[in-house]
Amino acid sequence: xxxxxxxxxxxxxxxxxxxxxxxxLGESRMWRIETVxxxxxxxxxxxxxHALHARLQRDPYGELAAGTIHCIMNHESSFFRDLNVFESxxxxxxxxxxxxxxxxxxxxxxxxCSTGQEAYSLAIVLKRQExxxxxxxxxxxxxxxxxxxxxxxxxxVFQQMDVQRGLPIADLLRWFEPNGxxxxxAQDLRALTSFxxxxxxxHHAITGKFDLILCRNVLLYFSPELRAHALSRIARLSRxxxxxxxxxxxxxxxxxxxxxxxxxxxxxxxxxxxGPAPHMLDRLAG
Amino acid sequence: xxxxxxxxxxxxxRKVARHILESLDLVVDEAVDGRxxxxxxxxxxxxxxxxxxNMPHMTGLEFLxxxxxxxxxxxxxxxxxxxxxxxxxxxxxxxxxxDEYVMKPFDRETLESKLQLVGxx
Ligand SMILES: C[S@@+](CC[C@H](N)C(=O)[O-])C[C@H]1O[C@@H](n2cnc3c(N)ncnc32)[C@H](O)[C@@H]1O
Numbered sequence: 001x002x003x004x005x006x007x008x009x010x011x012x013x014x015x016x017x018x019x020x021x022x023x024x025l026g027e028s029r030m031w032r033i034e035t036v037x038x039x040x041x042x043x044x045x046x047x048x049x050h051a052l053h054a055r056l057q058r059d060p061y062g063e064l065a066a067g068t069i070h071c072i073m074n075h076e077s078s079f080f081r082d083l084n085v086f087e088s089x090x091x092x093x094x095x096x097x098x099x100x101x102x103x104x105x106x107x108x109x110x111x112x113c114s115t116g117q118e119a120y121s122l123a124i125v126l127k128r129q130e131x132x133x134x135x136x137x138x139x140x141x142x143x144x145x146x147x148x149x150x151x152x153x154x155x156x157v158f159q160q161m162d163v164q165r166g167l168p169i170a171d172l173l174r175w176f177e178p179n180g181x182x183x184x185x186a187q188d189l190r191a192l193t194s195f196x197x198x199x200x201x202x203h204h205a206i207t208g209k210f211d212l213i214l215c216r217n218v219l220l221y222f223s224p225e226l227r228a229h230a231l232s233r234i235a236r237l238s239r240x241x242x243x244x245x246x247x248x249x250x251x252x253x254x255x256x257x258x259x260x261x262x263x264x265x266x267x268x269x270x271x272x273x274x275g276p277a278p279h280m281l282d283r284l285a286g
Numbered sequence: 287x288x289x290x291x292x293x294x295x296x297x298x299x300r301k302v303a304r305h306i307l308e309s310l311d312l313v314v315d316e317a318v319d320g321r322x323x324x325x326x327x328x329x330x331x332x333x334x335x336x337x338x339x340n341m342p343h344m345t346g347l348e349f350l351x352x353x354x355x356x357x358x359x360x361x362x363x364x365x366x367x368x369x370x371x372x373x374x375x376x377x378x379x380x381x382x383x384x385d386e387y388v389m390k391p392f393d394r395e396t397l398e399s400k401l402q403l404v405g406x407x
Contacts, residue, residue: 161393
């Protein structure tokens, strides 16, 4: 008997995972369920996937559920992942927001931030252009469904492998200090960021409107319906001129949501569609 | 296609680096120490040098200082790639003009991201 045909628990756990996270597991990832859950099962004294599933049904929001979701999830991230996206944020999008936002208040949200590299990369970019943001209130909120990832993001301590991938050496020297054989991120960058556990399918931890939202490599494995649902929730935390950035290869097209490709910034989306909203154009003209 | 010179006294590291770099569409040459690397650079200047620190005859840092001193018409991008992971070494390399720094062990993603950062990819 194979795991897929023989063990309905694999499918039941995959269904539980999809219901909670939106992530649809392909066959190849489903094959790995038993392996990736071995430690969780051992820790909770559960003999097999059947017992695990039974416990998840009884307690779908407890520590076991969080651990199960965390172990199945793909958390891959890196500093300045997709360098060209960060170049466009640094050279075009942030200067644009700096010119056009009315209140000297910049709010950025990284939805599905994993262990924090994306949020901290944005913090580094903001520090590089500190002259632009003097006198501004600037904040970067990172959220993720996994409390374990959020804890790591908050700690801001990274392995050598993590700080090598994508992070320029000058920024390592400037913003990190050695911590044993790991690297701890500077307090100055941490002060710009905050991290919270939050499920993008059911925002409860977030309020207000954001100026720039990154939701990259999160919706890739969502079914079209759940992707539309997640995007409509993101839309509620957006203004018409809020810019949304998705991962390479992800798009809002075909989801029936309000987000359309931004007229002004390649690769970004907004609800207005035709570039900056009218009040922004006034400000640009002025 | 761009050229990368791998300077390392370890045959294994040169082989691993070559494998990764060729998969990234770079043309790879090898040198076993700083002295051989200098000779190579005078004959054909690579676009980028992947440079070990500790090597017999001439260390990576001595190579970089000497290359800078010679003021050749072109200067390659320099990526240190070494087991020396201390802050002091990283600072010294950057002060000497290194563009990037990779700590061993490294993998394909790391090298690829560093090559992007220095504008080679
Ligand atoms: C592949 S990582 C991407 C991290 C980062 N955005 C990047 O691109 O480098 C995807 C992250 O999304 C999180 N995630 C997945 N489904 C989620 C959901 N429904 N709500 C919030 N976060 C979710 C996962 O826990 C994981 O950390």
